[in-house]
Amino acid sequence: MGLGTTAAVALTGLAGQVVEVQAQLAASVPGFTLVGLPDAALHESRERVRAAVLSTGIRWPHRKITVNLSPASLRKGGSSFDLSVAVAVLAGDGVVPAAGLERVVHLGELGLDGRLQPVRGVLPAVAAAVAAGYRDVVVAAGDADEARLVPGARVCGAASLAEVVLLHGGELEHVPDVDPVQPARQPALRRAAGDLADVVGQAQARLALEVAAAGGHHLLLVGPPGAGKTMLASRLPGILPDLTPAEAVEVTAVHSVAGTFDPGGGLITRPPFEDPHHTATPAAIVGGGSQIARPGAVSRAHRGVLLLDEAPEFPSRVLETLRQPLEAGELVLHRSGGAARYPARFQLVLAANPCPCGMASLNKGLDCTCTPTAKRRYFGRLSGPLLDRVDLQVDVHPVTRADRLTRASGEASDEVARRVAVARGAARERLSGTPWTTNAEVPGSWLRERLGPGRPVLGPVEQMIDRGALTLRGADRVLRVSWTLADLDGRAVPDATDVATALTLRTRGNHG
Known part of the structure; x- marks a missing residue:
């Protein structure tokens, strides 16, 4: 034997x-x-x-x-x-x-x-x-x-x-002459291209993009076709900092399991970018498989950006699958072969038209052909619980002639990325010794304690809670954005201006 x-x-x-x-x-x-x-x-x-x-x-x-x-x-x-x-x-x-x-x-x-x-x-x-x-x-x-x-x-x-x-020291009478198998060409890891200098105008949307990058916040862009929503969203990865060594190993491991990693370039050090089509199934977004689930788009976007362009066109059951990873930063997928756990701490960017035809925000809505019911049904696919988890929600308006004439004033991605890196460093120093690295991950209770007794700067937020215009979760997200704005401006704690700006960036200008 x-x-x-x-x-x-x-x-x-x-x-x-x-x-x-x-x-x-x-x-x-x-x-x-x-x-x-x-x-x-x-x-x-x-x-x-x-x-x-x-x-x-x-x-x-x-x-x-x-x-x-x-x-x-x-x-x-x-x-x-x-x-x-x-x-x-x-x-x-x-x-x-x-x-x-x-x-x-x-x-x-x-x-x-x-x-x-x-x-x-x-x-x-x-x-x-x-x-x-x-x-x-x-x-x-x-x-x-x-x-x-x-x-x-x-x-x-x-x-x-x-x-x-x-x-291993075995002996063979004849050693076959075998060429090594060339690995199948791996699908290229998606990297968003382009520079913020290409974007004309859109001062508020550019600010929202910078804040999202600095604090790791989720973002909703709403505007008519051709306003630049997709262009802005695809520039977000370019202003994010490089992955830390630990993050690089984690992201590379996900892409190795998914089969989208090319080892010739070493570890993945830049934030990944995923932009699935609106016909994608829930399994394609969160992961699927009959025995052990494979990583989906949300896990492949770990430590990077997940862009859902034309977000209301996605089926509701696909959009609702995002709620767990947005809160927990990971996915647990149960299949007959067992439960697979994948990290999914990504930045979600939603881009949407204001209505099915996209003209509701143009010419005072006079060119819009959509019925009120169609408008409600269209945007209603982005459910309240999902939108409540999106920190920044801004309108993207059409580019004007004045914007086109002053296009040279737009900052390049490298300039914005430097400010983002400084703000991230300030947050990392403040959060040292905690399990969090960005403001978007920090519980609101911890941030409120850092404001000190009284917290008078939160007066406008509390008023909106009393009016029912903000949920408690929404209030915490406004507070997180306020801290990010303070980090970008080099302040130790947010002031009333930061809170007011965070409210503006949260409520699409309807906070009054």
């Missing part, structure tokens, strides 16, 4: 757990059994492993082979277990020396010709292995660059099963 043991990693969302892969070869009726709650893709690894071993020129053992994936109570899926299963079987058969293999993690999909194929989620899988004390990792050559981004990992990239056998 022979026994071979090595290790792999099972991913559930971004959380990885090291799995012990044991192969027992017994003198009995030949067969190949895989146990330990494998899914369909993993169950099929038996055929891929057998074909890959034979293609490598190794005799397949005619014994009863039982492969156990421990812990057996954990569901496991995907093709990344192929390599570990093959190595465990070959170690049990004596082709590969078994000593020390139990401390080596193997990740990779096997082709029928023995070549190693890249798999998704290598970065979080290797990170989980290193955290569990497994530093030696063998991956497909196409995944080696991504795996080496994990500090402390000793990574070996192999093009084929034959290379792995030789790596």
Whole structure:
């Protein structure tokens, strides 16, 4: 009887757990059994492993082979277990020396010709292995660059099963000449293009954009077609600061699992940008899948910007799925294969016309052909609970002739980004020692305490609460924006002007 043991990693969302892969070869009726709650893709690894071993020129053992994936109570899926299963079987058969293999993690999909194929989620899988004390990792050559981004990992990239056998001290009569599999071209990570200097006029909307960037606030832009809503929204990522090292690893891990990460450029250091079409399904927005849910647009926009252009055109059930991540900063997706937890702390930007035809705010609404019922139904798709979570809500008016004549006065993104970086630094210093990094994350109670006793600057906010024009949640968001305005102007605490400006930016000018 022979026994071979090595290790792999099972991913559930971004959380990885090291799995012990044991192969027992017994003198009995030949067969190949895989146990330990494998899914369909993993169950099929038996055929891929057998074909890959034979293609490598190794005799397949005619014994009863039982492969156990421990812990057996954990569901496991995907093709990344192929390599570990093959190595465990070959170690049990004596082709590969078994000593020390139990401390080596193997990740990779096997082709029928023995070549190693890249798999998704290598970065979080290797990170989980290193955290569990497994530093030696063998991956497909196409995944080696991504795996080496994990500090402390000793990574070996192999093009084929034959290379792995030789790596572990095995002997082959003939080494197949196998070219490494070129990884499939990853979908490019979306990066918003353009400069704020391209935007003509729109002083209030530009201010709202700067405040949103400085405090991490959500933003709603309402205006007629051609006013520049989409142009403004797409410039937001360009004025956000670079990701911190910890954020870069977190964002890169999400995109690795989603299959949108190109390891050739190293860790993702700029805030990502997602702008799904209004025909997107709830699964495309928040994530989906039959066994373990994959990341959706909201998770791919983690630490970046999620733009919903023509927001009222999105189905209500899609818009309402945003309420949990807007509050919690993460998503927990339950599927038959288990619950996957993905981070989703993004900045939401909604762009909308005032009515279906878009003309309600032009020429005093005389050109609008929409009925009052149609207007209410159209904008009513943005529900009160959703809008209550959007800190900044401003009107974008058509560009005038005077704006066009003075277009040279518009600031470039680099200038605005410098002010944003200073404001973010002030907030980070104030929030040091807390779990928050931006004003948008801070509870209102903590900010009110920082204002001191009495808090006279909150008088206008309290009056609007009494009139029912603001909810308590809305009042907290006004307070957060006030602190961001103070950070931009270099003040230690917000004053009455900051509160008044925050109210203006919150209520689309209807705060009087």
